Amino acid sequence: MYKAPVDEIAFTLKHVAGMAEALDAGVFGELGEDLVDAILAxxxxxxxxxxAPLGDIGDRQGARxxxxxxKTPEGWRDLYxxxxxxxxxxxTAPEAFGGQNLPHMLHVAAMEMWNAGSMAFALGPTLTxxxxxxxxxHGSEALKATYLAKMVSGEWTATMNLTEPHAGxxxxxxxxxxxxxxxxxxxxxxxxxxxxxGEHDFTDNIVHLVLARLPDAPAGTKGISLFLVPKFLVNADGSLGARNDxxxxxxxxxxxxHxxxxxxxxxxxxKFGDEKGAIGYLIGEENRGLACMFTMMNNARLAVGMQGVAIADAATQKAITYAKERTQGRAPGWSGEGMSPIIEHPDVAQMLLTMKALTQGSRAIAYACAHAVDMAHASKGDQARHWQERSSLxxxxxxxxATDAGVDVASLGIQVHGGMGxxxxxxxxxxxxDARIAPIYEGTNGIQAIDLVTRKLRLSDGAHVRGLIAELSEIAAAVGSTNRKGFGETAVRLDAAIGDLADASEWLxxxxxxxxxxxxxSGATAYQRLFGLVLTGAYLAKGGxxxxxxxxQDARIALCRFAAENLLAETGALKDRVVGGAESLAAARAALV
Amino acid sequence: MYKAPVDEIAFTLKHVAGMAEALDAGVFGELGEDLVDAILAxxxxxxxxxxAPLGDIGDRQGARxxxxxxKTPEGWRDLYxxxxxxxxxxxTAPEAFGGQNLPHMLHVAAMEMWNAGSMAFALGPTLTxxxxxxxxxHGSEALKATYLAKMVSGEWTATMNLTEPHAGxxxxxxxxxxxxxxxxxxxxxxxxxxxxxGEHDFTDNIVHLVLARLPDAPAGTKGISLFLVPKFLVNADGSLGARNDxxxxxxxxxxxxHxxxxxxxxxxxxKFGDEKGAIGYLIGEENRGLACMFTMMNNARLAVGMQGVAIADAATQKAITYAKERTQGRAPGWSGEGMSPIIEHPDVAQMLLTMKALTQGSRAIAYACAHAVDMAHASKGDQARHWQERSSLxxxxxxxxATDAGVDVASLGIQVHGGMGxxxxxxxxxxxxDARIAPIYEGTNGIQAIDLVTRKLRLSDGAHVRGLIAELSEIAAAVGSTNRKGFGETAVRLDAAIGDLADASEWLxxxxxxxxxxxxxSGATAYQRLFGLVLTGAYLAKGGxxxxxxxxQDARIALCRFAAENLLAETGALKDRVVGGAESLAAARAALV
Incomplete structure (x- = not known):
């Protein structure tokens, strides 16, 4: 059964993703480390x-x-x-509407834990x-006054209505x-x-945010408006009125x-009401709905990333537990009685280490992103712009x-379990x-790669990405200047990987x-993976x-070394695919006829 | 819906895996190309x-x-x-018992197609x-006389009973x-x-082959015997007798x-019979049961490999069809009206090409293995030994x-479909x-890697693997000496990859x-993947x-080039993991405490 790794999460927040410095600098106002620890706990x-105890029943019963x-699964309404x-x-919601206005870093950490318990359950609140x-x-004061407090408290939930059969x-x-x-x-x-x-039995009302087109709207993305469409209309006194259509x-x-x-x-x-048509209220301006959506898109994407981290962590915990208990065969060098725990077999150990490294790397990247969101929020001028760019990138x-890691780690987790898996x-x-949807929704990972390469890479004409790469090089240099033998070849491997990232970035x-x-x-997906691997290597090193x-610390250094000496070996190949991908792909299209 | 790629299968058998030469040399006796083509068709x-049309219903209804x-799914009994x-x-069964004694190459090709239609269905006959x-x-003449003809005709099915809860x-x-x-x-x-x-409604009797231990058997694998245990005992006249216990x-x-x-x-x-205990008949000698199992293990493992090829092919077909029909966005360079088919987007094209290359590479490796089985069967002396070693390797x-490819390709197939996936x-x-079980059963892929490195690599003191590598180098050289520009960097990339394989082999x-x-x-799994990738590159080149x-031919060359310039980029990293894996793993174990 999943046990939230509170200590490791707190460590990553504070010592890898930048929360300790932010707390020291008073970025989060009165918030102190004690309260952070208490909230995480x-x-x-x-x-x-x-x-977590209700995750399985949710999967088995599903929503009907x-x-x-x-009808939601047994026990879920009470859980909610x-x-x-x-x-x-x-x-993280504003205090004016009953929220706690806490840092986004805390939020993503908490989201990770809830998603690890049950991704299907945690997904609903994410949308709200x-x-x-x-x-x-973007909403008018009137709309906010009617809806926001109840959405913040959770008395009502909310949805995002974007997709249509032909429009994904x-x-x-x-x-x-x-x-x-x-x-x-x-x-x-x-x-x-x-x-x-979109429909459930948790709450009395559901607030749908719906993208739609006005009759006189321009074609394409510049003719889309955003509307708030409640399941039940709300009377002037805040009570529920007629069922909306x-x-x-x-x-x-x-x-x-499920x-x-x-x-x-x-x-x-x-189906409902006297007159056809669901009553909706404009959010923001007409034809500017997509812009409203995009303001929240970045955070929603990070939230989906947390699902990847969450599943990866839960799958890793489960596999390690099993591999320590299950005995089979005798591993080389095993000196105990009888069969050895399968964790002693090199292949199993490598799978588990890969799972751990991908989990921790994904977690660190996601938390660093949340840190940038918080810093942008708390900063002004150039600093705000710097952190805004960092979170965007x-x-x-x-x-x-993180979502690719979720799938890969979950698949390895099955393999570790053998037939039982x-x-x-x-x-x-x-x-x-569960993990398999995360690389798809909230923008497929292919769409993310297009966004990364065509928009994020070019922020400040490339100066931002160069600055980040320079920061990573400092981590590699710091590893190089320690005397800890445990790091093995980390410094040199990490440095080479960062070089691959720098080369690929400049080429793009x-x-x-x-x-x-x-x-x-043509090289966008390879570049995106390259970037993720290098960040994984660097952030694991920072943790070490x-x-x-x-x-x-020894365990962290060992994991960092494993990642550097094994996972980072792929960066050279990925750089090649970035640089040579287009010509290769153009020629290869002949194979798809 | 899956459509068996008979032409591509025939091409791979004949021109990549060696069937054309074998037919020419009369290895298969009277069998000619016309009959081969007719059987495949x-x-x-x-x-x-x-x-294939009954695959979905099998998944939905499952066996109950x-x-x-x-109770098997609707229509499956008739299908059987x-x-x-x-x-x-x-x-491939002997003619004396009603079989057709056809080459194993034809068998694996047919198995691929049935598994692509429904892996759950095709799995049963594989066990028989x-x-x-x-x-x-290994059976006595009496046992053969009673059981074999009915197993060959399919009037009775058979099972393999190995696993117990603590013994996998x-x-x-x-x-x-x-x-x-x-x-x-x-x-x-x-x-x-x-x-x-183990139980079903297809046939009147089921023949279980069961591993068990005699009271005075030595401990461990040398104390296991193999027994034939029928569901219904068989009378002297061949009719069914009492229900066995x-x-x-x-x-x-x-x-x-499902x-x-x-x-x-x-x-x-x-539960059945007057006296406790299921009646069984010894196959082979007492305490030599595992040896009996191992004689069939190689072919069973290849059969599972065919499941990987099958799922990969079916998933690729489905994804390509969808990517040609589904339109979304405008790909760079798209000059058509409106949205472009998603196959035009570089990321989607790369996923599809990766799927195609892994499918065709896996197919070629599996067919080459079946070719070696056939050649060993038809040869004598050193030649027989050579081909026996080839099939073992x-x-x-x-x-x-192939089974890893099945999982990876199926996962990419979902991604290509987006939310619909x-x-x-x-x-x-x-x-x-379906694909996810294949890397696990019939020996996990980790077990395969141990077998490859500790036993197969050392055949003829390494001379066999060196000989195979030399053959692959000849393919690379042949590509280098053509004037076809379509091959791009294939020759040089393939040569480098073969070099990585050679270095890793010598190091091991x-x-x-x-x-x-x-x-x-510690490097076994990386080595196994390295070997598979190099064979993929070489066999795709041979096809080209x-x-x-x-x-x-142009399409084949294009696919070969894509694999060489993209997939083979990973071989250097894999070689590093073989050579440096042990030290890295030993240090990393500290992260698993």
């Missing part, structure tokens, strides 16, 4: 004792649609109410938080339409698919996250690298099934400068260098 | 039109245990009888064929016991788990291959590389669920020579060089 307790209502009762839903952010930044990665072609009403509100008509937690038509039958209802939502079908890497009751297979910047978009895009005084 | 038709009997009616069960082989080689990879500790009876038969007592198709206690609830009943079998519980690579009805997810041979077993085992006159 309680989040960890909740995840371990309350969420019965007579138009969604306990969870919002703890104030977790409003952790995104909607809170969009509404707070490309939202420019969506067809859901909005018609203006005389009172300033709108009527919404259309079908949305893949709507996470929308409903959940069906649930998807998915590979994983407990999370994935809904097809129908708006304006005439790290977001696609955190999303893609294929049996559903063991629980290792669920991690793979030159290609983009020269207008060679196809060339740049840290003097946390917790007696775990 | 009919196997392909059966897989495409009869097996009702009142002690296993149509399949044995076509004579497919006895394709293994049992036929074991019985034919390590069979030496199994506890099922056998007691001698006065009439020369035995009584069997014990529990076996993970018994594939064995039954299926339960079915596993698995990640994939249509295949995975049984816990109980022997000798007293290639078997762990074919099993592990996560929806079960799409069918892409089933491929990943020296380590083993020096008794450094831990060192060798072949003058088949079918108008597909």
């Amino acid at each position: 309680e989040a960890g307790r909740f995840a371990t004792e309350e969420v 649609l019965v007579d138009g209502a969604v 109410h306990n969870w919002i009762g703890g104030g977790w839903n409003g952790l 938080m995104g909607a809170i952010e969009a509404l707070e930044k 990665s490309d939202l420019g072609v969506l067809k859901t339409r909005a018609e203006r009403r005389d009172d300033g509100s709108y009527r919404i008509f259309g079908q949305k698919i893949f709507i996470t937690w 929308l409903f959940c038509h069906s649930l998807e039958h998915k590979l994983g996250i 407990g999370s209802p994935t809904c097809t939502m129908i708006y304006g079908d005439g 790290l977001t696609p890497i955190a999303k893609s690298f 294929f049996i559903e009751e063991t629980g290792a297979a669920r991690y793979l099934r 910047l030159a290609a983009l400068e020269g207008g060679k978009l196809t060339d740049a895009l 260098l840290a003097q946390a005084g917790d007696g775990k | 009919e196997a392909g038709r059966f897989a495409t039109e009869e097996v 245990l009702v009142d002690g009997a296993v 009888h149509n399949w044995i009616g076509g004579g497919w069960n006895g394709l 064929m293994g049992a036929i082989e074991a019985l034919e080689k 990879s390590d069979l030496g500790v199994l506890k099922t016991r056998a007691e001698r009876r006065d009439d020369g038969s035995y009584r069997i007592f014990g529990q076996k788990i993970f018994i594939t198709w 064995l039954f299926c206690h339960s079915l596993e609830h698995k990640l994939g291959i 249509g295949s009943p995975t049984c816990t079998m109980i022997y000798g519980d007293g 290639l078997t762990p690579i074919a099993k592990s590389f 996560f929806i079960e009805e799409t069918g892409a997810a089933r491929y990943l669920r 041979l020296a380590a083993l020579e020096g008794g450094k077993l831990t060192d060798a085992l 060089l072949a003058q088949a006159g079918d108008g597909k």
